[in-house]
Amino acid sequence: LKEQDMFTKFEEETAEKIWLTFMSPAAVESFFTAAGTCTADMRCIFRDGRSVGFAAAGAATARKLRSYGWKADFVPEVYSAKSLGAILAEQTDSRTKVFLIGAKEISADITEELKRTEVRWEHLAVYETVPGKWTCPEDVIRQVVNDTDGLIVTFSSGSAVRAFVK
Secondary structure, rough: OOOHHHHHHHOOOOEEEEEEOOOOOOHHHHHHHHHHHHOOOOOHHHHOOEEEEEEEOOOHHHHHHHHHOOOOOOOOOOHHHHHHHHHHHHHOOEEEEEEEEEOOOOHHHHHHHHHOOHHHHHEEEOEEEOOOOOOHHHHHHHHHHHHOOOOOOOOOOOOHHHHHOO
């Protein structure tokens, strides 16, 4: 999504309330980087005195948002797209527009929750996750995973899991 297009969406939106919903710390950073490089005025988000809410997918996303001077109105207790979608579904109605700001690929869990309601929503892809090349040969990774008792592998995102499985 081009920076100017994103802010044009905010300018043209007629909802009484909008939610800027940040799906990751990278989404926050990409959003505010875009805001700083385009000619639009960020005040367009608050057009005609409409109410604006800020949601963060998790604590790290809320901290990143705070580093830009904005406080998340809510953060789900459980870090999951489904939990965030459920909270948004509870907090919104047909007069509301939810902007899901995140990676090009978004979890269906959040969109399924929103589809159950009358709320209007739109996904704004502000970055794309592109897996890098592994520096370790695949056969070595398989051997370590298969031969190590008690091995714990931690992933920081769904896209990291998808890259690892590939």
